[in-house]
Amino acid sequence: METVFPDIRTGLGFDVHAFAPDRELWLCGVNVPAPLGLLGHSDADVALHALCDALLGAAALGDIGHHFPDTDPRFKGIDSRLLLRHVVDLIVSRGFRISNVDITIIAQAPKLAPYIEQMRLTVGQDLGIDASRVSVKATTTEHLGFTGRKEGIASLANVLLLK
Numbered sequence: 001m002e003t004v005f006p007d008i009r010t011g012l013g014f015d016v017h018a019f020a021p022d023r024e025l026w027l028c029g030v031n032v033p034a035p036l037g038l039l040g041h042s043d044a045d046v047a048l049h050a051l052c053d054a055l056l057g058a059a060a061l062g063d064i065g066h067h068f069p070d071t072d073p074r075f076k077g078i079d080s081r082l083l084l085r086h087v088v089d090l091i092v093s094r095g096f097r098i099s100n101v102d103i104t105i106i107a108q109a110p111k112l113a114p115y116i117e118q119m120r121l122t123v124g125q126d127l128g129i130d131a132s133r134v135s136v137k138a139t140t141t142e143h144l145g146f147t148g149r150k151e152g153i154a155s156l157a158n159v160l161l162l163k
Helices: 046-058 080-093 113-127
Strands: 008-020 025-027 030-032 097-106 134-139 152-162
Touching: 008 046, 025 046, 030 113, 046 080, 046 097, 046 113, 046 152, 080 097, 080 113, 097 113, 113 134
Parallel strands: 097 134
Antiparallel strands: 008 152, 025 030, 097 152
């Protein structure tokens, strides 16, 4: 007799964007005051892009570039929260629910501690889950690599989906 296991899926997402002048800095759907924003086809919210990839990966639905190609003018300057909500709709339509998410933002600057709680609330709202199931952390690379040289920001996201 075959044992039936619950359908539990994990997903890992990663994204990187370079700093750019004359752009706003958006992280986890929150506008962070900073002298530079991030370069990208959309609003370049590196954390939400990593989260979208983690969700899509857990459900085996490809990646953010497949669903929202940077060659498509419809996504030029788009709010990444709209992309995330679309990904959530895809996940839910396939019978998944989001158990929890864990996001790490890797940046030497700016300091993100004052914005973490708002980021958790915003992401939870977009995912349709309580903020207690959303972890957002910020770390530096101790001045090493491109993030340490303040050339850009990277982000990792991990998710757990249940079916």
